Amino acid sequence: MVSSTHFLSLAACMFFASTVQGVAVRSSSSSSSVATARAASPGTKHLMIFGDSYSCDGFWAGSTTPSSALPLGVSLPGTTTSGGLNWVGRTATELNTSLVLAYDYAEYGATTDEDLVRGATDDVTDQVQMFMTHTASGGEWTADDTMAIVWIGINDVGNSMWDGFATPIEKIMDQYLAQLKILYDAGIRYFTLFTIPPFDQAPVMSGSTTAAMDSLRANITAYNNDLVTRMATFKAANPGVTGTVFNTSASFWAALDSPSKYGAADATCANADGTTCLWYDNYHPGQAIQKLVAENFVEALTGTFF
Ligand SMILES: *[C@@H]1O[C@H](CO)[C@@H](O)[C@H](O)[C@H]1NC(C)=O
Numbered sequence: 001m002v003s004s005t006h007f008l009s010l011a012a013c014m015f016f017a018s019t020v021q022g023v024a025v026r027s028s029s030s031s032s033s034v035a036t037a038r039a040a041s042p043g044t045k046h047l048m049i050f051g052d053s054y055s056c057d058g059f060w061a062g063s064t065t066p067s068s069a070l071p072l073g074v075s076l077p078g079t080t081t082s083g084g085l086n087w088v089g090r091t092a093t094e095l096n097t098s099l100v101l102a103y104d105y106a107e108y109g110a111t112t113d114e115d116l117v118r119g120a121t122d123d124v125t126d127q128v129q130m131f132m133t134h135t136a137s138g139g140e141w142t143a144d145d146t147m148a149i150v151w152i153g154i155n156d157v158g159n160s161m162w163d164g165f166a167t168p169i170e171k172i173m174d175q176y177l178a179q180l181k182i183l184y185d186a187g188i189r190y191f192t193l194f195t196i197p198p199f200d201q202a203p204v205m206s207g208s209t210t211a212a213m214d215s216l217r218a219n220i221t222a223y224n225n226d227l228v229t230r231m232a233t234f235k236a237a238n239p240g241v242t243g244t245v246f247n248t249s250a251s252f253w254a255a256l257d258s259p260s261k262y263g264a265a266d267a268t269c270a271n272a273d274g275t276t277c278l279w280y281d282n283y284h285p286g287q288a289i290q291k292l293v294a295e296n297f298v299e300a301l302t303g304t305f306f
Pocket residue numbers: 068071092093094096097098099100
């Protein structure tokens with residue numbers, strides 16, 4: 001399906017596209033707690049994005065550097081799991097009020113740390129190392145114009161469920177926070193962490209038992225609540241951090257509660273066109289939900305960063 005010359009640029013998002021169940025998505029959440037807001041400037045902004053298929057766009061670290069001609073470093077809409085632009089592309093190229101350059105290290109099927117929960121590609125610890133290798137000291141960004149965004153956890157919770165063990169949330173969070181510290185030490189001061197969205201609503205879950213769904217939801221809730229606590233700890237320990245936990249939940253429910261408003265017959269169908277159903281496939285939201293995530297994220301950070 002891809003020529004060898006295109007393989008690298010597609011790999012970050014599509015390498016494991018044929019094994020959707022059990023390695024796929026994850027998403028957001030949104031309770032925000034903005035601290036020490038600095039005035040947003042009108043200049044160029046840099047986004048350093050870490051995560052899984054809900055965020056990946058085909059950018060590959062070390063290939064084309066994002067620029068005004070190519071703000072994602074790849075042609076729009078990028079290689080996504082929504083059939084078109086995902087929240088990254090929307091944020092950087094449509095909702096932007098200045099030039100926004102997105103360095104998207106997110107990879108399909110990723111978990112936080114593969115030693116804790118299996119993933120399909122480079123986990124967040126690997127993605128952060130790629131940032132350190134290719135971008136940290138490149139001179140393209142400054143603390144004032146750069147935000148790290150992490151949207152991970154769907155596969156941590158999902159793959160542990162498929163594999164039949166309780167998600168090791170505290171160990172995952174220890175590794176997660178260790179990665180944030182690496183980014184902080186590299187000079188990043190703006191951080192936004194997206195919560196795990198209600199991916200228990202994804203079509204893939206339709207055959208699950210009530211008990212399995214109750215456990216999944218309990219894990220999602222526990223993970224997200226922990227994320228809020230950990231962000232507070234991170235901010236207290238590291239001077240100058242502007243940290244936000246973005247609750248992705250409302251962006252999903254806006255569409256799930258009113259599918260017809262978003263062009264879908266119901267809340268559970270899937271279509272790879274990314275527009276006629278709320279879901280792109282059995283694990284990934286289509287463009288309407290991705291757009292809602294982008295809009296709510298930009299709104300939450302307007303005046304602080306954007
Ligand atoms: C938003 O991004 C696009 C793509 O980089 C760019 O062409 C446009 O000028 C930007 N908008 C503003 C207001 O800077």
